[in-house]
Amino acid sequence: MGAARALNEYAACPHPNPPPGGEGARQGRSPIIFRMTQAAHPDAPQAPQRYVRVLSIAGSDSGGGAGIQADLKTFGALGCYGMTAITALTAQNTLGVSGIHSVPAAFLKAQIQAVVEDIGVDAVKLGMLHAPEVVEVVAWAIDHYRLPNVVLDPVMVATSGDRLIASETVQVLVRELFPRAVVVTPNLDEAALLIGHAIDGIDALDGAADELLALGAKAVLLKGGHLPGDDVVDVLLQAGGTRKRLASRRIASRNLHGTGCTLSSAVAAHLALGFGLPEAVERARAYVIGAMAAGAGVHVGAGHGPLNHGFAPVPTHRLPS
Template identity: 45%
Template sequence: MKRYPVILTIAGSDCSGGAGIQADIKTISALGCYAASVITAVTVQNTRGVKDVHAIPPEIVRGQIEAVMDDLHPDAIKIGMVSNRTVVSEIVDCLQKYRPSCVIYDPVMVSTSGRRLMDDIVVEQIKNELFPLVHLITPNLDEVATLTGHKPTTLAEMKEAARKLSNEYHTAVLVKGGHLNGDEMYDVLHEHNTTYVYKESKIESSNLHGTGCTLSSSIATYMAKGCRLNEAIDKSKYFISQSIAAAKELNIGSGNGPLWHFHRNNL
């Protein structure tokens, strides 16, 4: 019997299907692996923005994690939106209990529409308790500002932010520069005192909803397939570019539309 790599996504639900759990499951499935999910929150959102967030009770979040971990034994875990202190504590306790070999954390702290999704107390808890248990964090520029107090505006500042966060929290850090001005897009990885820069031409599109979710779940999937981190990010960057290009002419919703993962080129 064939066993496909299992990736567990722990994240919020997006009823419009473009981000969160829905984007993660689509990504993991498109890349040929099996997706399991733990829902941390139900959001009221669409392509125009987030209107409300309802947190799932912490004991239910923990129950979901234990049910999956005890039976499916995931090869990698991706963590997305967690906005409740008690939920963070339950996730931390479960990571300490199961000690998974690969955990990717996308610190969803600010929505694309600019809504702050967690308060300062939760941010501090995440930095002190969750960061030490993960293998990669993937903040965008706004999230870097939340974590460091300064929003990078240049490639040099992105490199410095990635180095500083990696050294402070003893984990790999991928700073995402998709919101930098200019025609080129840079992402910066700092891992084991080494900095890697990923450069691509920016694709102009109004359909970019769920890009961060897709990238982090793609990295987790490639790691579960046996790729090293740098290789997993490189492959994930290609997958994201293909998904953005495929969604460029997509007409779903009247705001920031979703990516399109139904392409099969060199996955």
């Protein structure tokens, strides 16, 4: 799939009540995605406004392809105001992870408090939570501040294969955060660690999603991109049994670093923009496909390069304050 086709498919995402005309319509883009607030007459009183705010609680990738760096690029590209609370610093590039420096749990808590108590939050993306005390701080914050639209990407293994989470953390993560998240978004390697066995084909995705949901999640987006084949198949399963398979043609690219981070942060951004979970997932997948296609031919580093997050940036959305 080429970048132009991927962009067209992203721009064509439907919305039930698109606003007529406007900047997005003039450019042939999806009006709801590309809408910008119309400026009032300069002499008219200005109503207070605010941005759509999304917080990433995750690790930092010094190479810029994954982690909070990918999250911030995604939030900005989708018209949201991004904020961060960093759980760990990684020495990382396109070849792998050479070091991890943990942020003390008390300082992580201070970051979250600083953001939430001043700016506020419309959605939260959770990424690399590598230690039990980090998970416990995040669980406290979700309850204490009643944080909305929490998307949990259980980051455990980097694209390079490097392990990013301590074994003893997995059980705490499941117990404390699966019930608190709107959706959990594991890839196949992460899902295998969570359910205790490998997922060896597309036919096994549904059963694995059932097992993940049984761990206490409200919804699971199981990503099947690591399976071989010309198509990429993901499964969205919600409590109550609502199940949807999402398929797309595989994009031939070595620049896949940060794909999972980008997808989960795009889901969080669309939830913050007011979409329900199924449509937020569909739109997030369309954005990732476009970013992958646009970055496929770009050389960054000697290993797995990043996506092109800025292939179709939009103005920052503003809402009545």
